[in-house]
Amino acid sequence: MITVHHLNNSRSQRVLWLLEELALEYEVKRYQRDPKTMLAPASLRAIHPLGKSPVITDGDSTVAESGAIIEYLIQKYGDGRLMPPIGSKDHQRYTYWLHYAEGSAMPPLLMKLIFGRLPQPPMPAFLRPFARLIAGGVQKSYIDPQLVTHLNFMEAELGKSTWFAGEHFSAADIQMSFPLEAAHMRAGLNNTRPHLMAYLQRIHARPAYLRAIERGGQYDFMQ
Known part of the structure; x- marks a missing residue:
């Protein structure tokens, strides 16, 4: 099961959107920004050393960075969807x-x-x-x-x-x-x-x- 470690008001919203476009099942684990600093909570460091969002876990794989996550999901689950033909x-x-x-x-x-x-x-x-x-x-x-x-x-x-x-x-x-x-x-x-x-x-x-x-x-x- 794919888990999206989702920080409110962040780039991770794009990951949720991609998963919905691909009609994949996933779980959302929510994290809230510090109301004073607006930074991600320290608990995200348990998922990835930088402690930032977006991050997904998929079985034994942990993937961070929006672009890397998109490429990972498209390549593994896209089945040719949401990407023009290679070489075009x-x-x-x-x-x-x-x-x-x-x-x-x-x-x-x-x-x-x-x-x-x-x-x-x-x-x-x-x-x-x-x-x-x-x-x-x-x-x-x-x-x-x-x-x-x-x-x-x-x-x-x-x-x-x-x-x-x-x-x-x-x-x-x-x-x-x-x-x-x-x-x-x-x-x-x-x-x-x-x-x-x-x-x-x-x-x-x-x-x-x-x-x-x-x-x-x-x-x-x-x-």
Whole structure:
């Protein structure tokens, strides 16, 4: 039996969604973030040394990292589903977006979150004006331009096809969901990029996505 070690409001929501799309049986073991630090609990380290989510266990196998989990599940249980044929142009795109999501799209989004929180407690009050000045400068000079570049790139790519790997929904779309949901929440993704907004509407309407929300619980990134 596959067990998803599921942290609330995290990337592991994508794993639940994939399992629902594949119609696989699985169990959910829930973990809650620390309400003050928003970090994963130390109990996750008993599953994987980094103590982060997502992590799945499947028999004797423990698999971490969203992309690695998706590849593992597709290769072991996919039976050709949710992946373009190997050797095809669409498969090249599939592989690219599967890795782009965490390798390129998420770093500036994470920096946006970190620098946005920098001037807040527990930063001492007398240092907050300086922290706000530094954080604002970094965001304006580097982070925000990077986000604009990435959002424009993704918008243009979705102008070429319905889904990221072509005309058929794939696991690459599941992987890409989190950075786009995060961008919608905190990085200015709005109706000025109609292809991306329509994409979010399409994925949020999928029955398997909605079933995964029911299994996973509150997910603030679904707006």
